[in-house]
Amino acid sequence: MQTEHNEIISKARLIGLFEKNRKLLVRNDTKFLAVKRDKAFASFVELGFPDTSLESWSLTDLEECLARGYDYHLHPMKEMDIQKVFRCNIPHLDTAVIGQLNGWYVSKDVPLMKLGNGIIMGSLAEARKTYPQLIEKYYGTMADDMAEGLTALNTAFAQDGVFIYVPDHVKSPRPVQLINVIHHGENLFLQPRNLIVVGANAKLSLVHCDDSYNHQASFSNIVTEVHVGAHGVLDHYKLQNLNNESTLVSSVYFRLEEAANLESHYISLNGGMLRNNIRLLFNGPHGNANIYGIYLMDGRQHVDNQVFVDHAHPGCTSHEMFKGILDEHAHAIFNGHVLVRRDAVKTDARQTNKNILLTDTARVNSKPFLEIYNDDVKCSHGSTTGQLDTESMFYMRQRGIGEDTARMLLMFAFADEIVSKIAIPQLRQRIEDMVKKRLQGELQICEQCVLHCSSPEHPVEFQIDMSKILA
Amino acid sequence: MLLQIKNLHAGINGKEILRGVNLEVNKGEVHAIMGPNGTGKSTLASVIAGREVFDVTAGEILYKGKNLEALSIEDRAREGIFLGFQYPVEIPGVSITNFLRTAVNEIRKFKGLDPLPGGDFLRLMEEKKRLVEITSNLTNRSVNEGFSGGEKKKNEIFQMAMLEPMLAILDETDSGLDIDALRIVANGVNKLRRPDNAFVVITHYQRLLDYIVPDFVHVLFEGKIVKSGSKELAIELEEKGYDWIKKEQEA
Numbered sequence: 001m002q003t004e005h006n007e008i009i010s011k012a013r014l015i016g017l018f019e020k021n022r023k024l025l026v027r028n029d030t031k032f033l034a035v036k037r038d039k040a041f042a043s044f045v046e047l048g049f050p051d052t053s054l055e056s057w058s059l060t061d062l063e064e065c066l067a068r069g070y071d072y073h074l075h076p077m078k079e080m081d082i083q084k085v086f087r088c089n090i091p092h093l094d095t096a097v098i099g100q101l102n103g104w105y106v107s108k109d110v111p112l113m114k115l116g117n118g119i120i121m122g123s124l125a126e127a128r129k130t131y132p133q134l135i136e137k138y139y140g141t142m143a144d145d146m147a148e149g150l151t152a153l154n155t156a157f158a159q160d161g162v163f164i165y166v167p168d169h170v171k172s173p174r175p176v177q178l179i180n181v182i183h184h185g186e187n188l189f190l191q192p193r194n195l196i197v198v199g200a201n202a203k204l205s206l207v208h209c210d211d212s213y214n215h216q217a218s219f220s221n222i223v224t225e226v227h228v229g230a231h232g233v234l235d236h237y238k239l240q241n242l243n244n245e246s247t248l249v250s251s252v253y254f255r256l257e258e259a260a261n262l263e264s265h266y267i268s269l270n271g272g273m274l275r276n277n278i279r280l281l282f283n284g285p286h287g288n289a290n291i292y293g294i295y296l297m298d299g300r301q302h303v304d305n306q307v308f309v310d311h312a313h314p315g316c317t318s319h320e321m322f323k324g325i326l327d328e329h330a331h332a333i334f335n336g337h338v339l340v341r342r343d344a345v346k347t348d349a350r351q352t353n354k355n356i357l358l359t360d361t362a363r364v365n366s367k368p369f370l371e372i373y374n375d376d377v378k379c380s381h382g383s384t385t386g387q388l389d390t391e392s393m394f395y396m397r398q399r400g401i402g403e404d405t406a407r408m409l410l411m412f413a414f415a416d417e418i419v420s421k422i423a424i425p426q427l428r429q430r431i432e433d434m435v436k437k438r439l440q441g442e443l444q445i446c447e448q449c450v451l452h453c454s455s456p457e458h459p460v461e462f463q464i465d466m467s468k469i470l471a
Numbered sequence: 472m473l474l475q476i477k478n479l480h481a482g483i484n485g486k487e488i489l490r491g492v493n494l495e496v497n498k499g500e501v502h503a504i505m506g507p508n509g510t511g512k513s514t515l516a517s518v519i520a521g522r523e524v525f526d527v528t529a530g531e532i533l534y535k536g537k538n539l540e541a542l543s544i545e546d547r548a549r550e551g552i553f554l555g556f557q558y559p560v561e562i563p564g565v566s567i568t569n570f571l572r573t574a575v576n577e578i579r580k581f582k583g584l585d586p587l588p589g590g591d592f593l594r595l596m597e598e599k600k601r602l603v604e605i606t607s608n609l610t611n612r613s614v615n616e617g618f619s620g621g622e623k624k625k626n627e628i629f630q631m632a633m634l635e636p637m638l639a640i641l642d643e644t645d646s647g648l649d650i651d652a653l654r655i656v657a658n659g660v661n662k663l664r665r666p667d668n669a670f671v672v673i674t675h676y677q678r679l680l681d682y683i684v685p686d687f688v689h690v691l692f693e694g695k696i697v698k699s700g701s702k703e704l705a706i707e708l709e710e711k712g713y714d715w716i717k718k719e720q721e722a
Contacts, residue, residue: 413564
């Protein structure tokens with residue numbers, strides 16, 4: 001059976017699905033990868049889905065989300081409308097756009113590109129076949145199948161997703177925009193798997209968007225592994241604008257080699273249930289990571305950011321700043337855990353979480369946490385949750401600015417501390433506009449998708465313009 | 472008459488601070504309100520501006536003949552009441568340009584006018600910056616963020632110049648200013664004096680009144696105006712100190 005319809009997600013169902021379809025799943029695996037897959041499956045059999053008895057899941061209950069009926073597709077769906085995916089690219093921004101629809105890599109004709117400068121990008125399924133050695137070197141080396149049931153499940157079922165490889169010393173001349181769109185007539189359970197490799201002294205800007213185009217429910221269990229080689233630089237943006245029926249568990253595993261540099265921005269604008277597992281390992285000394293997050297939630301939306309930074313080597317710097325505005329009955333969780341190991345002297349680690357609650361019914365659970373095993377470090381953490389500042393409100397209104405506008409300006413200013421860190425000007429402009437729209441309650445999914453795009457009257461023709469990609 | 476305050480009683484959290492203030496301000500006049508600390512000067516300013524934490528328990532404030540009671544903070548501002556803050560608020564992330572353009576256009580909208588075109592707005596800003604001798608490009612900075620004390624006060628006068636109020640209440644605008652900044656602030660105010668507007672200058676010291684010459688001086692003491700006079704009253708106060716008032720009141 002290759003498609004299962006409208007069934008709830010349960011451990012038993014997925015075990016059955018795996019056992020019935022193992023041959024299909026491993027058919028393109030090297031021996032090494034097949035072993036990995038089987039081990040991950042065994043781990044899932046043991047761990048199952050996370051539930052609230054686990055500390056890191058105590059405030060995010062997936063039970064209701066899992067209990068809805070979902071289709072599971074083990075083959076790409078036929079009726080793909082790839083035009084939809086690429087409606088999303090950012091105007092006036094010179095990017096290479098690659099896309100996923102319902103978890104599968106989509107392209108017109110080239111599933112995997114190798115550019116003149118050696119950059120490879122395209123379908124992970126295709127890359128497994130074409131570059132098995134390269135894949136074996138990195139795939140599954142960052143994700144932890146033994147600790148996290150959902151990651152194990154993803155590894156067990158992983159078929160496709162995006163692969164980007166930037167060779168040593170190559171600086172990608174343009175940002176790559178990776179668009180992950182869910183658009184289907186039925187509820188979907190998807191498990192895309194991405195692998196991003198930035199070589200030593202290489203550079204990449206990656207804009208990674210999760211969007212939905214309709215109001216159908218979905219459950220996405222996405223695992224992304226990101227390797228940044230020594231002195232490599234990655235500027236990473238994660239944009240989430242999903243409908244209220246979506247559940248997204250996004251697990252990103254970063255590994256930074258010596259003196260590697262990461263800027264990561266998590267921008268959560270909409271989504272029913274969003275869970276970001278962000279795990280970062282400094283795998284060499286003198287690495288630097290800035291992780292920023294902004295979440296704007298209302299209704300009964302739920303967002304849970306779990307950030308774990310492992311300072312395993314000396315002289316690394318990690319700064320986390322997450323900010324959120326919560327309206328109505330929204331619930332946000334921030335759980336930051338910085339582990340400073342014994343040898344990681346001269347560590348500089350900062351964690352900040354700030355929240356504004358607009359109603360009495362919105363909730364925040366914030367837990368910044370430092371675990372330090374040596375004395376020679378500079379670490380700090382802080383968390384604030386409050387209402388809009390009454391002094392500022394009075395000041396603005398005294399200048400003739402109406403109460404609603406004043407609130408809007410203050411909320412935007414609060415968010416802008418994060419948005420202003422976006423290094424790509426066109427993207428920053430776009431996100432600023434979206435944040436404004438979101439705060440005014442005007443941002444929609446679908447027609448006005450995240451990076452909005454063309455209007456339905458002026459559809460953007462999908463074409464990868466090679467001149468934009470080649471160095 | 473522009474402002475008429477009749478037997479105003481007001482307080483915060485049940486504690487009465489103003490205990491029957493009477494004050495009349497006509498167009499074209501400058502009034503100074505002096506008095507010791509904690510006597511209600513800033514409360515009076517806040518209550519006129521409509522700050523919601525204060526409760527008016529008796530009396531009334533008439534502005535242009537209308538009772539202000541039902542008017543929101545922003546509508547009072549749009550009607551031409553400006554409060555220069557003793558402690559201007561820092562608003563990180565809101566640029567002065569964006570802040571003032573929003574304010575100017577919301578006031579214009581209230582008056583039934585179209586928004587000021589961008590070019591005109593920027594020209595207006597440049598013109599008013601000169602008035603308070605702001606040379607730095609503060610326009611891209613966040614409102615008051617990281618400003619020195621003097622810069623904040625200059626920025627208050629600059630905002631006042633941009634908004635062209637009918638009634639400006641300056642709450643201890645002189646506090647924390649060195650003599651150069653004081654001169655600049657006072658010059659700014661003097662240039663904005665017109666026959667159709669009025670100023671209420673709240674100050675603790677007589678010093679400011681050497682630069683902004685008032686038509687009337689009032690002494691606020693324990694929530695009441697206990698003495699009014701001409702600018703000479705300020706000089707007398709400076710010489711004799713507030714103890715003089717205290718003793719007179721006790722007598």
